[in-house]
Each structure stands twice: as C-alpha cells, then as structure tokens.
Amino acid sequence: MPSISHKIQPCLWFDSQAEQAARYYTGIFPGSSISSVSLYTEAGQEIHGRPPGSVMVVAFELAGCRFTALNGGPIFKFTEAVSLIINCDNQDEIDYYWHHLGEGGDPAAQQCGWLKDKYGLSWQIVPAVISDMMRDTESGKAQRVMTALLRMRKIDFAELQRAYRG
Incomplete structure (x- = not known):
C-alpha cells in the first residue's frame, strides 16, 4: 500500500x-x-x-x-470560492492553458485570468510574477497593473509588463 x-x-x-x-x-x-x-x-x-x-x-x-x-453525487457543486492557480512563465503557456481548460467551460466566468472549465472548476491562469508585480504599492506599479488586469479576460502578459514599467 x-x-x-x-x-x-x-x-x-x-x-x-x-x-x-x-x-x-x-x-x-x-x-x-x-x-x-x-x-x-x-x-x-x-x-x-x-x-x-x-x-x-x-x-x-x-x-x-x-x-x-x-x-459523490449531485449534492455539491464547484463555486468560484475555490480556484486552482496555474503560474505561467510566458504568454504561450497562458494561451495553452486558457485554450484547453476554457474549452467547453463558462465564458461568462472569465475575468482577470480566471475561467471556469467544463466541469465547473475555477482556474486562475496567471503570470508567475503577478504577485511580485502587485507588491510594489509605493511607486504606483501595482495600481497600474491592477487597472490593466481588471480590463482583461485572458491575461495579456506583455500588457501587464508595460503597465508595470509605466
């Protein structure tokens, strides 16, 4: 065993x-x-x-x-209260996971890199450096990244990097 x-x-x-x-x-x-x-x-x-x-x-x-x-039966369903995060190194990875996990899922549940797959499970498909980008609150970098992020469904990594650099 x-x-x-x-x-x-x-x-x-x-x-x-x-x-x-x-x-x-x-x-x-x-x-x-x-x-x-x-x-x-x-x-x-x-x-x-x-x-x-x-x-x-x-x-x-x-x-x-x-x-x-x-x-276990139909008693419980997935909700957005729990999601699985996929930390991606580049746009190709983001595109790959977004395409495959989003296929057959709920397009209305796509926001800021989040998607819901065909089984109802929520995923966050984000750049691995997103946490670092969001930490710098003194220089305005985090605010610019958040503003850009809130306009996205699937993450545009280059756009987030431009926002971070200002």
Whole structure:
C-alpha cells in the first residue's frame, strides 16, 4: 500500500465524472498521470446509492500536485470560492492553458485570468510574477497593473509588463 507523501491534497467532488475529469486534466498538464481508480462496492450502498463496480475515487497528479476526484453525487457543486492557480512563465503557456481548460467551460466566468472549465472548476491562469508585480504599492506599479488586469479576460502578459514599467 503506497504511503501519502503530501500532507495536504485537494479532493474534487464530482457527480459521476471523476474519471472523465481526471483523464481530461491529465491530458492537458504535461507529465501528469492517473495513479489509481477505486470502485464502489455493495458495502454502504444504502448510503452512497452508487452501483457496485462504478468509479468512486480517482487519484491523479497534475504538475507534481496530487489530487483526488470523488464521485459523490449531485449534492455539491464547484463555486468560484475555490480556484486552482496555474503560474505561467510566458504568454504561450497562458494561451495553452486558457485554450484547453476554457474549452467547453463558462465564458461568462472569465475575468482577470480566471475561467471556469467544463466541469465547473475555477482556474486562475496567471503570470508567475503577478504577485511580485502587485507588491510594489509605493511607486504606483501595482495600481497600474491592477487597472490593466481588471480590463482583461485572458491575461495579456506583455500588457501587464508595460503597465508595470509605466
């Protein structure tokens, strides 16, 4: 039995699409994989209501971060209160993740580098240096970056850099 090496591991609750979502996400992030799929059994069926042999939990890894996807039923839905941040090094990375994760998602939920994918999960696709850009409040750099950022849906990294430089 494998031991858990990460103290904190996100669990994503799906109705019945855990395996489909895990395959989708691992197909987008290079070097990612599904490590295990666990199935429901007859035990506890009166509580979980899932057919024996159907997918219960999928363990997968994206860019070095371990996740669990659970088919728990329609009780809970994703909200923007929780999002996953992808720190990108350049515009090509931003464009890649924006295109792949945004495909089939909710276009109305796109603002300031945020998007909602086809499963309803929110992502922030941002330059890795955005936190540094937002720290310099004395010179007005952070204010200029925020002003530029608020006008964007998908991040335009060059535009943020111009705003930062003034």
